Amino acid sequence: MPFDYMTYLREEKLPHMWCPGCGIGIVVKAMIHTFTDLEWDPSDIAIISGIGCTSRAPGYMDMNTLHTTHGRALSFATGIKMHRHDKHVVVIAGDGDMSAIGGNHLIHAARRNININVIVNNNNIYGMTGGQYSPTTPLGAKAATAPYGNLEPSFDLVELVKGAGASFVARGHVGNGRQLNTILKKAFDHKGFSFVEVVSNCHTQFGRRNKMADPMNMISWISDRAKPMKKFEALSDEDKTRCFPVGVIHEDVSRPEYTETYQELIDSLNNGN
Amino acid sequence: MHFEARFSAVGGQGIILAGTILADSAILEGKYAAGSPTYTAQVRGGPTKVDVIVDSEQILFPRTQEINFFLSLATNSYKMFCKGLADNAVVLVDPHLVDVPEGDKEKYQIFEVPVIELTAEHLGRLVYTSAVCLGTMIALTDVVKEETVREALKRRAPRGTEMYNMKALDVGINYVRDILKADVKV
């Protein structure tokens, strides 16, 4: 029997608005596989996004979907999760949305270790607004607002979020959907804040400006640089700057989850303690 | 009746509590009360004050306009907050802590009560300073009745401190009556 995607998709909203070959579709596909594997009831899931191409994903998904203001998805998600900590709260966003304008919310949600699953589709560019450089645009790469090459050093999102105290941090990429499914399943199953960076392609805005206008060229460029942690560690220093490790980078199951801690407070106050 | 009181000190001397007890007492007597504390100084140890207005009718304008009773436990708080006193206002200071400017002695009715020394001597702990201050206020003013202040203080006082708070009130009242032999009432 073919895999049933429609349980989690709003069929009537298709076709989607993304460019042919866009990496976001691969991310959405992996999410649906994960929901299916974990047997999450769509009514029990809230998926929240900010602004940008990636943030249009919830509109296609048949569950409780909230398309918020630019960068603010995690703040709305935090309110939802606090009020209904018995439900699944997932945030999907792009690199600009999550790490520039939403960067403060990202590090603090990670610090709290609130059980929200964050997926960042990192295509190294602001796509929807026309290809401006983002905090993850590589040094020297061209963008609409970096016509002579990007002068700013970029974020390593995984290290950033790990440093902020996230209890689960992983990285996948759009060149390996099967691996992405495995990573997302572990992330969604994790109790506490989980963060998955998906290295993705925007051939339209990033690729065109950087000699990779064809989506397959760009996905190959990504796949060639993705290395499992052990292989990455064995690389030369020079290769390390070019490549990136993939898989589960950090996992700590010992940290208390925030809404559970808050519930313990409620329980203790109401038991006369 | 309309009565305006200002309690001033440096942070931590309990004068905010004294103001609250005065307001509580007024409300217990069916009067209206409005209290405005200074905001940040009280948590930082700087000069601080609380204004309490008591009125037999609803208080419309909640800020003081002519202060009838001014208590000060520090020279810097005196200087900072002595503006806006009514002519002939009752001013109560701790003489060990406040240097009253010469001109003020003619303008106001100044009473010197060594509040901190009295508290240390009779109660042993300075947390009772506010109750001693309230005692002096009771003896010098007619704004609220002694028994309602006792009642209000009992309601706010932490369990086990009631006896000491009542004693502190007496220390304040007795000093004004027996030592100062003041019979002024505002």
Added chain:
Amino acid sequence: MKESNGEVKFLPGNIVVAEAAVAAGCNFFGGYPITPSSEIAAHMAALLPRRGGHFIQMEDEIAAMGSVIGASLAGAKALTATSGPGFSLKLENLGFGYMVEAPCVIVNVMRGGPSTGLPTHPAQADVMQARWGTHGDHPTIAITPAFHQETYMETIRAFNLSEQLRMPVILLLDEVLGHLSEGVRPPKPGTFEIINRKMTDQPPDKYLPYDTSFGDVPPFVPYFEPGYHWHTTGLNHDETGFPTTNPELVTRDEERLMRKVTGNRDLIDKVEYYMADDADVGIFSFGSTARAAMVAVKHAREQGIKAGLFRPVTLWPFPNKQLKDFAEQLKGIVVAEFNLGQMVYEVERTVQSTIPVIRRTKVGGVPITPAEILESVKEIS
């Protein structure tokens, strides 16, 4: 005061707001510390978990507003509190709240501005910001109580209006009221009305999140109700909740949002008058400044001037009709507001040039006094 009421408590205004919010059924607070509103957050942090509710101190003002709307969409009755600089930051997500029709209450304890201004001193200079601060056309309800008893009841009314009309409601206090302690007699539970948002009676396959066939306020379904799965977006949307750029649909929806306020003025409007029946010199004033105006009215009357106060408790929508009616009996009107002239524009627009409008404005952190208002009253009489 009513017999059904409880004991008189001597409380600061900020604490009154928190107590009343909980009485109104508030079960979520998302906040960020800012003077002079912080006591509201601190009191909610103590009250809410004792009642099974949730308090969270967010990483910034923007996030606080986001968390409040998120919680509201999940079904919570949510509150946030701030002051000028924080209110400026909250405006983006406040607009989102109007757009997606998320009930919630925002308190702005006004302080001197602009920018950091006078953090510990009062002002009433955010009144136009409350109306027009967030971008785009949007309805606004802003309430300006003047006494703590009124603050208590108006906080409850703010929650009721937000739930009834599915929109954010702004409660404007100022530093005078926030930190002033006075007697308040909280009404006993059951003696006042609590209104909760109307839930849909449609099954999931018939449910439209912005269904207007039941009137201008669409029935609600919180997230996670089995099968409903509605989409919420800050983009202009049609009744399905999905984005649209269809000019007719966008116009219809934006007009409906405005109509939730314009069409419910009976519910929303509230004006208090003081010695106004025979007055021929009017004073327009609101919030803490109106209390000085009441004293000015008394003093004017003692001097034979027939002054009377018009005090909007609901400041937005502006009570044009009521003020126009009142102006008919007046020789002139004084607008006393603790800013450099904001609401005066609305007063002038309302009374046209039929009577003189005298400005009594002030900044600097020291409230307008009764004497200052009386001076302006004398300019008319």
